[in-house]
Amino acid sequence: QVQLVESGGGLVQAGGSLRLSCAASGRTFDAYSMGWFRQPPGKQRELVAAIPKSGDTNYADSVKGRFTISRDNTKNTVSLQMNTLKPEDTAIYYCAARLSTFGTWYWGRGTQVTVSS
Numbered sequence: 001q002v003q004l005v006e007s008g009g010g011l012v013q014a015g016g017s018l019r020l021s022c023a024a025s026g027r028t029f030d031a032y033s034m035g036w037f038r039q040p041p042g043k044q045r046e047l048v049a050a051i052p053k054s055g056d057t058n059y060a061d062s063v064k065g066r067f068t069i070s071r072d073n074t075k076n077t078v079s080l081q082m083n084t085l086k087p088e089d090t091a092i093y094y095c096a097a098r099l100s101t102f103g104t105w106y107w108g109r110g111t112q113v114t115v116s117s
Contacts, residue, residue, distance in 0.1 A: 009111030022095030
């Protein structure tokens with residue numbers, strides 16, 4: 001089972017940038033599809049961006065053109081570059097991994113991102 005640890009959250013003003021990183025344990029990182037989810041206050045968790053083992057990426061419409069997901073299989077890391085942040089991006093951001101399209105997601109503990117107006 002993979003273990004995930006996020007870092008890089010914090011407080012930023014609207015229009016600013018943050019870069020989230022997720023370090024994964026285990027020797028089979030490149031077999032996992034990776035994703036970033038977020039859970040705004042009082043709302044459900046939602047997918048922000050995903051990058052399967054093929055390297056193709058997909059994004060929620062709300063972050064397209066502003067966020068970029070990437071992975072480094074040599075370092076067992078996945079990152080989320082977030083630009084032009086908006087107050088509505090405020091949420092706890094979670095790193096997640098799964099081995100197959102319909103498999104179980106494994107979760108990190110999350111990192112708080114707060115965007116002030």
